[in-house]
Amino acid sequence: MNLRDAQQFLNLSEYDLILNEVGYKPEWTISVFEDPYEGPCLYLTADVVDGYDHSKTVPLRIRSNIPPHRNREEFLIWLQWRLIQIEIHECREYFHVNGKPWSDPHDVIEPKPKADYSNVDAPAKLRPQGEEAPQHRQCLPGCDVQGAHKECMKLTRSNSFVYLRDV
Numbered sequence: 001m002n003l004r005d006a007q008q009f010l011n012l013s014e015y016d017l018i019l020n021e022v023g024y025k026p027e028w029t030i031s032v033f034e035d036p037y038e039g040p041c042l043y044l045t046a047d048v049v050d051g052y053d054h055s056k057t058v059p060l061r062i063r064s065n066i067p068p069h070r071n072r073e074e075f076l077i078w079l080q081w082r083l084i085q086i087e088i089h090e091c092r093e094y095f096h097v098n099g100k101p102w103s104d105p106h107d108v109i110e111p112k113p114k115a116d117y118s119n120v121d122a123p124a125k126l127r128p129q130g131e132e133a134p135q136h137r138q139c140l141p142g143c144d145v146q147g148a149h150k151e152c153m154k155l156t157r158s159n160s161f162v163y164l165r166d167v
Contacts, residue, residue, distance in 0.1 A: 009068040010075060012040050018072050024083065032066065040066040042082065051093030051101070062086060 010018075015032045024030060028046040035041045042064040050056040064082055069075040092105040 007070060009070060010040075010072075015040055015066065015075065018075055022076075022079065030079075035065070038065050042066050042079070044086065048090070051090065 012032055012034050019030055019032060022030060025046070028044060031043050031045075033041055033043060042062075044060065044062040044064075046060045047057045048060045050058045066075075067078065069078060089105045092103045093101060095102050
């Protein structure tokens with residue numbers, strides 16, 4: 001296959017032409033520009049009511065890298081998806097319970113460390129020296145087993161419910 005026979009992707013001027021057909025919220029502008037390192041980027045701008053203090057407005061400036069698209073339809077599907085993601089973020093800013101954001105999108109969410117279950121089923125002689133056996137909690141209704149209950153642990157791990165104290 002020659003390079004000229006390969007699938008062609010939309011370029012910046014084609015994205016710009018498609019955006020000329022697109023309408024969204026009044027006072028919102030949607031444009032594209034070429035980042036010299038990352039390629040085509042979408043740029044949305046608007047002045048919106050501050051989700052934390054409704055007496056103020058704040059400038060909204062959102063830059064998004066545009067993934068490669070082969071045609072107009074693919075780009076429009078992606079653009080609508082991207083706008084939905086932005087609206088979800090805005091909704092989380094504006095939705096307040098008792099005067100505070102219920103799910104503030106600016107709160108940092110970091111991955112929780114994974115629990116180490118590598119020694120859950122290991123007999124004492126295989127556990128690192130000084131490590132105690134994992135503690136068992138009631139993991140299934142009616143379970144009253146004292147100590148590590150292998151079947152309950154297997155079920156709770158396979159259902160993504162972790163009822164065991166991290167070792």
